[in-house]
Amino acid sequence: MDESSSRSPRSIITSLVVAVLLTISAIDLFVLKSTLSVFHGIFFLLNIALILFSEFFPSDIFEKSTGFLYSNIGKGIYCILLGMLLLGWNTLNTVIGVMTIVAGVVIIVLGFTALSIYPN
Structure with a gap:
């Protein structure tokens, strides 16, 4: 797949934002200390x-x-999908799940902008 938008600064920033959100969520899940939360x-x-x-x-x-x-x-x-998996654990993970869902929608919407279709 030769897609020039996958290495754009916008793509890198959204990947880093999602990674930070999921890292915070993973730390919170480890703090809960149940077997299922540690697995998640x-x-x-x-x-x-x-x-x-x-x-x-x-x-x-x-x-x-x-x-x-x-x-x-x-x-x-x-x-x-990753954001949907976070919904319902606790308040922090639900907020992070909603933010991850919003980030996913933003990634899709920005993928259809003229800038990504016609790069410099």
Whole structure:
């Protein structure tokens, strides 16, 4: 997939924002100390690594297996799904989940702007 918008500063910033939100959520889930919350914390840490790895270390093998992270629609839907998994844990995680859903929608909407369709 040869998409020029996947390495744009806007894409890097949104990936970093989602990674920070999920890191805060993972730390909060570890503080809850139940087996299920620790499992979800580890799950979110792995997803953070996946998002950041796809943003900063693109490779052909990785792109073939997780190509959806290289498109704005795929990355946005992925963020929306991760945000939905955070809803209902506690107040902090619900707020972070809503913010992650909003970030996913922003990624999708900004993917259709004229700037991303016609880069400099």
